[in-house]
Amino acid sequence: MSRSKHPIGFTLLTLGALIAWADIAQAQVSDDIVKIGVLDGLSGPYADLQGPGDVVAARMAVEDFGGKVLGKPVEVVAGDLQHKVDVGSTIARRWYDQEKVDAIFGLGDSAVALAVQDITREKDRINIVIAAGTPALTGKNCSPNGIHWTYDNYAIPRATALATLKDGGNTWFFITADYAFGQSLEESTRRVVEGSGGKVVGGVRAPINTTDFSSFILQAQASGAKVIGLANAGADMTNTMKQLVEFGVAGNRQRPVGLLVTLTDVHSLGLKAAQGLTFTEAFYWDQTPETRAFSKRFQAIHGKPPTMMQASMYGAVMHYLKAVQAAGTDSAKPVMAKMKATPINDFMTKNGEVRADGRVIRDLYLFRVKKPEESKGEWDLLEQVATIPGKDAFRPISEGGCPLVSGQ
Numbered sequence: 001m002s003r004s005k006h007p008i009g010f011t012l013l014t015l016g017a018l019i020a021w022a023d024i025a026q027a028q029v030s031d032d033i034v035k036i037g038v039l040d041g042l043s044g045p046y047a048d049l050q051g052p053g054d055v056v057a058a059r060m061a062v063e064d065f066g067g068k069v070l071g072k073p074v075e076v077v078a079g080d081l082q083h084k085v086d087v088g089s090t091i092a093r094r095w096y097d098q099e100k101v102d103a104i105f106g107l108g109d110s111a112v113a114l115a116v117q118d119i120t121r122e123k124d125r126i127n128i129v130i131a132a133g134t135p136a137l138t139g140k141n142c143s144p145n146g147i148h149w150t151y152d153n154y155a156i157p158r159a160t161a162l163a164t165l166k167d168g169g170n171t172w173f174f175i176t177a178d179y180a181f182g183q184s185l186e187e188s189t190r191r192v193v194e195g196s197g198g199k200v201v202g203g204v205r206a207p208i209n210t211t212d213f214s215s216f217i218l219q220a221q222a223s224g225a226k227v228i229g230l231a232n233a234g235a236d237m238t239n240t241m242k243q244l245v246e247f248g249v250a251g252n253r254q255r256p257v258g259l260l261v262t263l264t265d266v267h268s269l270g271l272k273a274a275q276g277l278t279f280t281e282a283f284y285w286d287q288t289p290e291t292r293a294f295s296k297r298f299q300a301i302h303g304k305p306p307t308m309m310q311a312s313m314y315g316a317v318m319h320y321l322k323a324v325q326a327a328g329t330d331s332a333k334p335v336m337a338k339m340k341a342t343p344i345n346d347f348m349t350k351n352g353e354v355r356a357d358g359r360v361i362r363d364l365y366l367f368r369v370k371k372p373e374e375s376k377g378e379w380d381l382l383e384q385v386a387t388i389p390g391k392d393a394f395r396p397i398s399e400g401g402c403p404l405v406s407g408q
Contacts, residue, residue: 029072029330031100036062036317039091039116040106040131042080045209045235048264050108050131053310056302058105061317069324077101081112083179083208088112089119096123102330103128103320105313110134110180117146126332128316131309133260134184135395138359142402145332147339147358150312151282153181155393157189157231157259159280159366164227164257165196173225174203175216175240177232182208185259186231201225210236213243221249233260238268245273262307266381271372274381278368283308283348284382287365290347305379308348315346352390357402361390 038058042051055078062074077099081088088109095101096119104120107113108131120127121143129137129146133153137146172193176182182205190200202223204216217240220228228244230237237258244250250273258265261279285295285305294314295305306314323338324330344352344360352362366386375381397405 029070029324030102032072033100034069034072034074034321034324034330035095035099035101036074036076036320037092037095037099037101037104038076038078038106038313039081039088039095039104039112040078041083041108042078044083046083046108046131046233048268049234049262049307050106050309050313053298053302053304053306054106054108054130054313056298057306057310057313058317060298060301061314061321065318065321069321070328070330074321081107081109083109083112085111085115089115092116092119093123096120096125102126102332105316105320106130107132108309110136110184113137114141114180117141117143120145124332126320126336128320130312130316133181135188135400136184138355138357139395139400139402142357142400142404144404145336147316147336147354147360149316149360150308151364152359152394153184153188153260154395155364155388156280157185158192159364159388159393160257160259160278161189161192161229162196163278163366164255165193165198169227169255169257170198171225172198172200172227172229173220173223174200174229174231175213175220176203176205177236178205178207181233182231186229189229189231189259203229206232206236206240208236211239213240214247216240217243217247217249221247221254226253226255228254228256230256230258231260233262234265235268237261238265241269242273262309263305263379263381264307266369267304267379271370271375271381274369275371276369278366278385280364280366280388281308282362282364283311284365284367284384285311285379286382287384288347294347311348315344315348318346319344355397356405357397357400358404359394359397359400361394363390364388364393 079091103126105128107129110132113129113132135152135154137148174186176186298306323335326338327334340354349362367382
């Protein structure tokens, strides 16, 4: 009798309980922990510009966020991809299948990044590529689960090549790291050079982690090119540059141009060898009061200021955790939706956005290496020459071939 007396009230109570249960279920974090994996070159030629510093930056972001999200702890694990696709892929699969990692960050190797992005799509998790350069990540290999955060091999060399061409560097020879990263860096630069009326007269491919570049340098020297484009990075780039100076090539009739140079590279080279070098970056520690404040904290832990990759790692992890909080879950689809819907604003990036193809659009900066007499300290190495708006720097979404984008 009592049941038939209050059918509406009973129904409303039941509905309310179901809604409350659904809200609680949605807010629950899988496995009661949010686990972030930093999969990077912790050793090898790129360890200085990403590596252990990326792990430091990720942990700083987690600590600054409060160590928890949705009331659950956040944990950071790290792995060394060793610049081998099989190694990186094995770690990614183990993390996803056995260790319940929710998102993988870093991926400072283009071939590994492409492989892990495929695995991430299969496992329905999230990957945020910080340091790999291949534009294919947001082109034909784009993924609804992937974001390309910092830079790519379309935007960075484009700005540097255009500045070099404007300054009379119209014939080029490439010394290229012989894997996906170096090849895409050369390809993007070659397109700009030839499309702007310049000429590529030759090039060579050097295995990653090469220590003796003498034969490659002799070929570059014999080519007579005005510009020797260094389509490599990290220790490969600095070793090439040092040997160019030793051979008397740098500063003579041929101009070396680094197509991906970072702060630690300039520090390793020294101002005497690197002075006057121009290159494009997404961040420098001494740009603003905000960048200086973060860099001071980072250096106190890591011993040196952050590179653009390490600063990016902090911003990417923080953006991810904010998205998890806003979504009320660590499930990939709603978190990715929040990341794409939310502007990026931190000490490094102002009014950045995650585009539909996964490409983060942010301003880039052209820097010049200071002369020794201009420097006021060990890390006072660069002068900002120009700002390249993100909309002008990165490949138009219509040209990428990403199947996620309507009309592609």
